[in-house]
Amino acid sequence: MKRTSLHGLHLSLGGKMVEFAGYEMPVQYPDGVLKEHLWTRAKAGLFDVSHMGQAFLTTTRLAQGSDAAHADISDAIETLLPGEIRKLKKGGMRYSALLNAEGGIMDDLMVTRPLHDDLQGMLFLVVNAACKDQDFAHIRNSLADRANLKIADDRSLLALQGPASARVLDAIVPGTAKQTFMTMAPYDWAGAYLIVSRCGYTGEDGFEVSVPSSHAEKLAKAMLAHPDVAPIGLGARDSLRLEAGLCLYGHDIDATTSPVEGNIAFALGKRRKEEANFPGAKRILSELANGPKRLRVGLKPDGRAPAREGAEIVGMNGERIGIVTSGGFGPTVDGPVAMGYVDHAHSKTGTAVQLMVRGKPLAARVVDMPFVPHTYYRG
Amino acid sequence: MTVKYTKDHEWVRLDGAVATIGISAHAAEQLGDVVFVELPAIGKTFKKGDDMAVVESVKAASDVYAPISGEVVEANQAIVDDPAKVNGDPEGGAWFVKLKVSNAAEANELMDAAAYRAFAESH
Numbered sequence: 001m002k003r004t005s006l007h008g009l010h011l012s013l014g015g016k017m018v019e020f021a022g023y024e025m026p027v028q029y030p031d032g033v034l035k036e037h038l039w040t041r042a043k044a045g046l047f048d049v050s051h052m053g054q055a056f057l058t059t060t061r062l063a064q065g066s067d068a069a070h071a072d073i074s075d076a077i078e079t080l081l082p083g084e085i086r087k088l089k090k091g092g093m094r095y096s097a098l099l100n101a102e103g104g105i106m107d108d109l110m111v112t113r114p115l116h117d118d119l120q121g122m123l124f125l126v127v128n129a130a131c132k133d134q135d136f137a138h139i140r141n142s143l144a145d146r147a148n149l150k151i152a153d154d155r156s157l158l159a160l161q162g163p164a165s166a167r168v169l170d171a172i173v174p175g176t177a178k179q180t181f182m183t184m185a186p187y188d189w190a191g192a193y194l195i196v197s198r199c200g201y202t203g204e205d206g207f208e209v210s211v212p213s214s215h216a217e218k219l220a221k222a223m224l225a226h227p228d229v230a231p232i233g234l235g236a237r238d239s240l241r242l243e244a245g246l247c248l249y250g251h252d253i254d255a256t257t258s259p260v261e262g263n264i265a266f267a268l269g270k271r272r273k274e275e276a277n278f279p280g281a282k283r284i285l286s287e288l289a290n291g292p293k294r295l296r297v298g299l300k301p302d303g304r305a306p307a308r309e310g311a312e313i314v315g316m317n318g319e320r321i322g323i324v325t326s327g328g329f330g331p332t333v334d335g336p337v338a339m340g341y342v343d344h345a346h347s348k349t350g351t352a353v354q355l356m357v358r359g360k361p362l363a364a365r366v367v368d369m370p371f372v373p374h375t376y377y378r379g
Numbered sequence: 380m381t382v383k384y385t386k387d388h389e390w391v392r393l394d395g396a397v398a399t400i401g402i403s404a405h406a407a408e409q410l411g412d413v414v415f416v417e418l419p420a421i422g423k424t425f426k427k428g429d430d431m432a433v434v435e436s437v438k439a440a441s442d443v444y445a446p447i448s449g450e451v452v453e454a455n456q457a458i459v460d461d462p463a464k465v466n467g468d469p470e471g472g473a474w475f476v477k478l479k480v481s482n483a484a485e486a487n488e489l490m491d492a493a494a495y496r497a498f499a500e501s502h
Contacts, residue, residue, distance in 0.1 A: 033437040034412035061381050235411075235438050307436055329414040329437050336415075358433065 004050035005156045021129035023051040029106040033235035036333040044162035044188025045232035053132025054152040058122045076147045082278040084269025089117035103280020104255040108132040112184045128249045156216035161206030164228040172222050181376035203244025205377045226234040245332045245369025252325045260287035261294040295347040298369035299338040307355035308334040314354045321346045337371045384495035387448045398478045405499040407469035411436040413462040418454040438479030447485045
């Protein structure tokens with residue numbers, strides 16, 4: 001099993017280690033999932049997300065350092081995803097999805113345009129751990145004639161999430177608090193090149209910091225030295241993202257679901273839809289025009305019993321209408337929350353449905369997500 | 380009355396014909412903060428090993444099996460109303476159900492506290 005550069009730190013903090021995407025990762029620390037979750041929403045949580053894939057994609061057709069080079073590398077990556085990359089501002093980032101020829105989601109990812117002029121023509125990519133080998137092979141094979149992909153496996157990724165995170169990080173890396181949601185800036189920190197992005201996977205304000213692995217533990221310890229910061233495991237990461245209504249790849253979206261079905265159609269760029277030149281465009285545009293057959297929706301069980309992944313969703317007459325893809329107990333909601341796919345006829349907010357839990361129907365309702373409001377910093 | 384344990388981490392305390400049943404402190408700790416408990420209705424009968432109750436943490440749902448055969452004569456509503464009690468006093472006030480046992484001899488097959496401790500440490 002692979003380990004991140006923070007493995008020793010996790011053990012010293014009492015992390016309970018489990019296998020995740022081929023890595024030995026902390027699922028929780030001694031405080032436990034519930035307290036870690038609530039701490040993150042109240043103060044700041046530090047997550048090791050170094051298992052995720054980081055890479056730099058650079059045009060080989062033009063020299064780096066011009067807007068033309070950015071346009072060229074954007075055109076390249078846009079052949080693989082439906083997002084507007086060309087018009088990203090310098091230092092801007094987008095959530096997008098690598099699509100297969102049928103418009104199914106191969107992975108969801110972050111694509112970032114460098115801030116400084118001399119790096120234009122390069123994009124910084126962050127993809128899911130479980131998909132990274134396949135993603136990187138796909139990108140390399142598809143763009144072999146026009147771009148070079150450098151996998152940054154010498155870098156770690158730390159997420160600092162929660163209302164105190166800007167104050168904490170700015171004291172360590174001055175200037176970061178000024179960044180707004182979905183922007184990136186590079187910093188020199190103790191001789192290390194940091195790539196700091198204001199984004200995350202909890203619905204809270206926060207950052208993801210790409211750091212050379214040689215400096216990762218030092219940076220993590222600097223964050224943990226602040227009394228408002230606690231280490232948070234994968235267990236709370238999952239309950240936080242579920243309350244935030246965010247997808248977990250391989251569960252809520254996969255190679256069979258399109259961005260429209262997955263309810264991430266916001267990731268489809270306006271120009272891209274007009275040009276209709278991304279993989280699976282025909283299916284995706286048809287779903288946009290006519291409505292998808294199924295849609296990922298939020299589900300709120302009426303009682304206290306959680307409905308978990310795999311629970312069947314049935315209509316009020318007992319007919320099967322879908323399946324729960326993520327579900328559990330939301331500590332901030334203080335009750336059960338879930339998401340899943342329902343057929344189009346049952347996807348309207350407020351629709352009464354039933355979730356089959358241990359053979360019994362549990363009354364639930366289709367609700368808007370997120371379950372807990374996002375608190376992103378927009379300046 | 381002595382307490383006996385199962386390999387599925389339930390405990391049983393037999394008092395005459397009535398068995399009080401809960402989950403072990405080890406199980407409660409492994410599970411983490413309990414957020415939901417589902418108990419069977421009074422009058423329901425179970426054979427040893429049947430699914431009897433459900434206990435859920437943020438992470439996962441776990442079945443609680445009947446450690447002994449019998450009929451439910453009491454269910455602990457306090458842990459349904461406040462599931463966190465299961466973490467607070469798992470082998471005391473946070474018992475799950477009381478069963479009128481149909482075959483008290485089944486208890487002989489269960490582990491005593493020392494045997495269970497050794498079992499839990501190795502699992």
